[in-house]
Amino acid sequence: MNKKIGKHTVRLESKPRIISVTSVVGPKEGEGNLKDYFDIILRDDLNGKESFEKAESDMMYTAVLESIKKARLTEEQIDFLLAGDLLNQLTSSSFAARGMNIPFLGLYGACSTMTESLGVAAMIMDGGFANYVVAATSSHFAAAERQFRYPLEFGNQRPPTAQWTVTGAGAMVLGKEGNYPYITHVTIGKVKDYGINDPNNMGAAMAPAAVSTIYQHFNDTKRTPNYYDLIVTGDLGKYGKEITEKLLKEYGYNIRENYIDCGEEIFDCETQGTNAGGSGCGCSAVVYTGYIYKNMLSGKFKRVLLISTGALLSTTSSLQGESIPGIAHAVSIEYGKIGEKK
Amino acid sequence: MNKKIGKHTVRLESKPRIISVTSVVGPKEGEGNLKDYFDIILRDDLNGKESFEKAESDMMYTAVLESIKKARLTEEQIDFLLAGDLLNQLTSSSFAARGMNIPFLGLYGACSTMTESLGVAAMIMDGGFANYVVAATSSHFAAAERQFRYPLEFGNQRPPTAQWTVTGAGAMVLGKEGNYPYITHVTIGKVKDYGINDPNNMGAAMAPAAVSTIYQHFNDTKRTPNYYDLIVTGDLGKYGKEITEKLLKEYGYNIRENYIDCGEEIFDCETQGTNAGGSGCGCSAVVYTGYIYKNMLSGKFKRVLLISTGALLSTTSSLQGESIPGIAHAVSIEYGKIGEKK
CATH class of the missing domain: 3.40.47.40 (Stage V sporulation protein AD)
Structure with missing residues (x-):
């Protein structure tokens, strides 16, 4: 059976399940419209780390490990981690993966990376290459501002069309079975x-x-x-x-x-x-x-x-x-x- | 049948073929030990472009399109392009992909990206999601030097353990059939x-x-x-x-x-x-x-x-x-x- 339908869409016959998820957000996100839905809300943007970049990497690390724990799995049971972020050379993801015993594939599609990693993870699952895969991404307002725009201390004005980079990391564990999305x-x-x-x-x-x-x-x-x-x-x-x-x-x-x-x-x-x-x-x-x-x-x-x-x-x-x-x-x-x- | 063998290896039962390849290199690589094997050797590092970064992206573009042409295929027949490079936010790959009518997945594993893109491409092929996939990567000495180290004009000394970023792009077209590697x-x-x-x-x-x-x-x-x-x-x-x-x-x-x-x-x-x-x-x-x-x-x-x-x-x-x-x-x-x- 052909899994490719139409020009750019693939059908996943095995329907990979999202068996657990974890969201970690910064304080501003934790005061926003969706505050009641996040798993972990940081008390401050540095989260006890020396830099915003390290804080971001730590959020990613926490989101991935918490989602694995929630699924009642161990790191060793995860076949692949697919992750990406906005920092140059994906350091948030790579340094998070450094602390884990999981084969790692880094992806970059800017802010499209969540569905990129989730989509590729789903194909890897459906292709029969894995029992469990984690897909994750992160970003951090202060790390992104100073990398892409200005340091926060500069206090630049923001036009009405400007957006605010979310401080947050999300991770999803994909599995083969069970009553899950x-x-x-x-x-x-x-x-x-x-x-x-x-x-x-x-x-x-x-x-x-x-x-x-x-x-x-x-x-x-x-x-x-x-x-x-x-x-x-x-x-x-x-x-x-x-x-x-x-x-x-x-x-x-x-x-x-x-x-x-x-x-x-x-x-x-x-x-x-x-x-x-x-x-x-x-x-x-x-x-x-x-x-x-x-x-x-x-x-x-x-x-x-x-x-x-x-x-x-x-x-x-x-x-x-x-x-x-x-x-x-x-x-x-x-x-x-x-x-x-x- | 389980396609995962051991802890971190997958077996590709359908044996995706590398049906065509193209290599594009800079002048220095074109004078090196392997000069007789490259398909295209640039006359200068800028290759007629305004910047080293644009020259790198153009090499990637050329490598991908040439490899598709060699395989006697059209862009429209390629299901996915998987590519990555060293430039911040993968601009070499993204800007190359901008000129093509091919769904694009960006990957980053620093200099491991060639086997990362080839490996994921092979899984996508073997999983039944594609008939043809292109895997590609690029790097450029001058673009990498000024991004990671010093501008060339600075003329820094290089210790004996330093390495020299290759100016080059390679692309491979994967297909399902035929007598190929x-x-x-x-x-x-x-x-x-x-x-x-x-x-x-x-x-x-x-x-x-x-x-x-x-x-x-x-x-x-x-x-x-x-x-x-x-x-x-x-x-x-x-x-x-x-x-x-x-x-x-x-x-x-x-x-x-x-x-x-x-x-x-x-x-x-x-x-x-x-x-x-x-x-x-x-x-x-x-x-x-x-x-x-x-x-x-x-x-x-x-x-x-x-x-x-x-x-x-x-x-x-x-x-x-x-x-x-x-x-x-x-x-x-x-x-x-x-x-x-x-």
Whole structure:
């Protein structure tokens, strides 16, 4: 049987289960709209470490190990860890993996990395190469600000389209069996660049990639938006979300009824000063492992399409006058008795 | 049937074939020991572009498209491109992918990325998710120097243990059928850190990871070094190679007879001033797609174990006093009638 359907989507016949999840967030996220759903909320952004980068790596380490513990497994039972983050050379993930006895695959798709790692992990599971795989990502506001923009001490002003990198790490353990949310399809995105070159307007840069991947997913699976209880983009923010909704409508798919964006959900942008919303690898990671996963278990959401979205720029590429390419990968997750109709 | 054998190795029953390869290198590599094996040799390091980074991305683009053309395929027939490089946020790969109509997965394992992308690509093929996948990596001496060390204009002195980042890109197209070299096993490595903190001695930092992965491969597959015609590490250089040989001997595996390191092979270190040898994502990529693949086709090498090796540091991690973790992934490649004894 061919597991590839349509142009860019694969079907996972074995339906890999997400058997446990852990979300770790910073204090600001812990005061946001979704505060009741996170597993661990740090008291301060440094979390007792010497640097923001080390604090980020420690969040990732904690999220991965806690999710393994929750699944009642040991590190030795995990076949692969797939992880990535925004720090140059993925040091948050690599240094977290250094402390674990688990074969490690680093991935980078900017803020799309959560569905990239989850999607590849699901293929590795379905391909018969593993019994248990962990997929994880992290980001940290202060580490990202000083790497990509300015040190916090500089106190730069942020335009309304700017987003706020989420301080957080999310990890998911995939297994083969049990009554848990399961992955049915993965749609891998292409790099899309419509010439946006303002690093303070990532939503606009990433929206075409989100549109391309969501359109492709519907086209490949012959599904329509109402198949899902929830269509969730990673971190397009307020403006990117509007563009995505509008463009998809032009392509014939009206997603307005059941569409949310993790970046818009996680903060109360009005009172928390986060402008267009949250962003970062950690954004869709903690919103999925926090808010969405728990609401799948409770039965509120049965069918979710998660589309993490990434802006593939670097400071060097921006300084060299390049525009900002975007990418998005979609993972279809369902819960309920397998085979049961909605 | 379980495709996982031993602790960290997977067996690829369908034996994904490497149906075409392309190597693109810079002028210095084009004057080195392996000059006769490369497909494309650039006349200068900028290759007509405005920056070294853009030149690197262009090499990657050329390597991928040429390898697709050689396989007599079109971009649209390629299911996934898996690629990575050393530049912050993988801009070499992402910007190359921007110009292609192929779903893209970015990976980062520093200089281990060639076997990481090849290994994951092989699992995706064997899992039944694709008909054709391209795995590629690139690196560029001048882009890497200014990102990780000093701008070239600074003219810093290089200690004898320093290595020389290879300017080059290699791409491989995987397919399902035909009489080509094929992948039989992949061993995914763990992050190993023995406390080396000298970024001018990467060989020593990466050697423990190479030893761990090679040892694990032999242990998982019940093979011994003489199973292979060639055991090839990515870029340990002269000193890392010595350490690897010695440590593996202590663990009971004598690999001296058939062991080479891509970093040591690619340059004439005496006359080319490359100290301990070549390094970079592109190193094992072009040595495999150049020298080794062609010698597999000619029948000189029938069984090759390729172990790309990566040092997972960043400038930030080094400035923050961290040591240098290493990682290595092994891919077993054979050629000859499938099932035929050596």
